[in-house]
Amino acid sequence: MKQVWIIVIFSYVAFVGITSGKGVDLTFPKGFLIGTATSSYQVEGAWNVSGRGESVWDWFTKTKPERIADGSNGDTTSNSYYKYKEDVKYIKSLGLDYYRFSISWSRILPTGYTNQINKDGIQYYKNLINELLENGIEPIVTLYHWDHPQFLEEMGGWTNEIIVDLFVDYARIMFKALGDKVQRWVTINEPTLICRYGYYVNSLQIAPGKDLGDVGVYLCGHNILKAHAKTYHMYDKEFRATQNGQLSIALQCMGYVAADGNDVDTAFQFDCGWMAHPIYKGDYPEIMKSRVALVSKAQGYSRSRLPRFSKKWISYIKGTWDYFAFNHYTPVYVTRDPDERKGIYNSDTGLINGILPSWEASAGIGFYVLPSAFGDLLRKLKDEYDNPPVWITENGCPDHGEIEDYNRIRYHYLYLTELLKAVKRDGCNVKAYTIWSIIDLFEWNSGFTVKFGIVSVDFDDPSTPRSPKLSTYWWKNVIKSRKLLPIPTNSSMMLKKEFSSCHARSGPFS
Template sequence: MKRYLIATIICATISTVCCCDVVKLTFPSGFSLGTGSAAYQVEGAWNVSDKGENVWDYYVHNHPEIIADGSNGDVACNSYYKYKEDVALIKSTGFDFYRFSVSWSRVLPTGFANVISEDGLQYYKNLTAELVANGIEPIVTLYHWDHPQVIEEMGGWTNELIVDWFVAYARILFEALGDSVKRWVTINEPDSICGDGYESTRLAPGKIITDIGKYLCGHNVIKAHAKTYRMYEEEFRDRQGGVIGIVLPVSGYLPYNSSYEDAADTAFQFNCGWMAHPLYFGDYPEIMKTRVALVSESQGYPRSRLPEFSDEWKAIINGTNDYLGINHYTSRFVYNDPDEELGIYNSDSGLLMTVDSSWPVATSSWLYVYPEGFGYMLRKVRDEYNNPSTWVMENGYSGADNLEDYDRINYFYEYLKEMLIAVKRDGCNVEGYGVWSILDNFEWADGYTNRFGIIRVEFDDADTNRTTKLSQAWWKKVLSKRKLQSVPTPTTNTNTRTGLPWQK
């Protein structure tokens, strides 16, 4: 199995540059390297001024048992008050951009455009101005999972009215920040919020609308993204000159063996294709439409659980992506579910997934380390969507609460190497890369038990002091040289927490 996959990866594309260019592992001229955060995960100040309650405020206060350590984001990293310190750390590390998200309920306390919080809006104006003054490009995400609770009480992302409410919210931010912000993200990881928020309790709002919730959510997310894109195009692009994209979580889906190449493609379509295919081609992938209809019929539904776009909506949606944002952390091997040979449908995709027992695992139980899957995925995106402008907005590793985070450095080195090979050898049009994350922060259902930051935050201290980790020093050197640097050698050959081998 491993031999097959390695051969597939190496031989996937004929080299377009000489091997010596790849081996140098330097970043191309103009390549952008940055880092990011999300409002609820870092800001704190959950009820400051006239901010309204959002779904995560409501969820963690009413269901603390859902969070691994019973914690919440009431204070988090305190970035609402310490944003200047955060910007100074970003600058001192040498990052080109900082991607942050806006809290919808901080800007619109009632959830709607009838009431605008001047204090809330001013915070984001101040943060943006601070970044620009320090030579850091601001990249703004309009929505990173924290819509107003009042909107959720009316159905949230399962209510089509949210499309116009979102557009009205976006218009206010384009007007307020658009002279300084030239790269926008409409919605971060709709797959996650729709699947884990409307068919699971893992993410807020924690509603289990079995079989249907995630597809209703996804349908409205795509409409909200597309309509926001068209609004920006009509009202702002000529005078502001910005670009708009969506950010999707895309794992590396590899065939378990040579018999399962179609299965790997199906997995990609149900993951990336669910949202990306409509934006590039106007409709859901055919395999999704066929499979969901088939399984829906077997379950006794009168029609497919996957909604249909009208011809009018297809025209609105098609072509509404200036670049494709990707969050990538891990990979899986894919194969067909053998129960289907008996007429038993266990999932819409008809697939099962596994990992290789040799893959190390981070403190996040889902994050298995397989760098080759990153390059495999980037080549798949290249081939599927005519090599679009691609920005890796999140890539990172969760580790224990320590400062000498060799495992995180090793992860970055190996994953960046695969990305550079995909760019320089295979011609993948990746133009930017974002480290997740600049700070340890509130990791949703995991609370503060898993830490992704290259800077440590003391959450038990009222001052939430920051301390740089070894990975921050490594990144500082990488950014100054614009080239991958060797991984420092720890005192032992293996990290006992993860079993990761070390590169010398």
């Protein structure tokens, strides 16, 4: 026990020393929003009830359980399909401004086609939205967070262009059903990860778990961009005048570090810029087009593996945004591949991804803590895309489920300090910050081996009870004060007492 408290005290001293925030105004700007997020497959459970069809993740976790760290799946997970009201109570008690959740495509259209619309699925999301609005919480709806119907995947999924119009059909149903109460939409979440790890990379696959070489990855991205753009224009034409909502796509943007600034830009363009450049500037980044063409030729292909957009498509995709949404978790250190001096091309980027020994690791594989890379990314987005209104739609820290989650508090403090610096000192136009996630959930390939929630879920208990963590109390006080606050003590009981004395006793964890 003595050793445990020594570790806790050391962690606290390190926290205070690192996060003093000297020179930074730690007050959130007026109108700045703080919310939280989840996704359908990760929290809902109820995988085969009320007319829901099989999703690509249902199929993947059951046929390839070896791809999941603990062999688990999302059949029950956090059970939010039945416990959404309890989750909303936590969101309200924390004082959060909004809740970003996603729709299960297969819960609405079991086969992906409109000839079979599941009214029970639509009603579930109506109930959730009504519960949020009744509690003063804005619903932000993501149409697609990695879980399309398995029926569509058997026809090629995102590598078959037929999915473009099927996605638009699905989106239209959701706009009709929910759009009168939803003002902010996300079309597709993290498209680069879907394509890279769903159809290409064999070492860390996500559903559908296909290795289509270095051709399928770009075909996937091409179709996703078309689906997003067609959905945006459809909303413009059919719904914007009456619903007046805003739409965007949520990109995954790493924080790149390198000795050479040109290498940072190349890595950025192949990651965040892959989808952002066609939407915000027009067509794929030049470095992508030239590099993929070069490497494709060296590999013996008759044409570039990166598909070309016609001038009509370039114009059609450009400008299909109302705000810039992105998710961020980790830095990456890039170096040039020395094999290229010998004429050997191992990758389209010509770069090798790695880490620096000085970086602090978190519980999740591939997750590292480097707040300065987050600040640099915000400044890069400002300069690259003419300082658009930015919504950070996911940011968070994995651990092993500790209730006294000091590292999570420390992570959010450090990253939000960088955010405030970028906003107040550098003029970055950041409008909102989204905590990933409100509750513990099924974390894709990691299963239940790591946790992201600021509220704990006991997955060993069939009733999946929720309970607060230390970060629950910290976040409540931060949101109430509208200012970043360090940990005042290393005693969790004292911390809870001090925090609870700062607000009226209401909600599930007071």
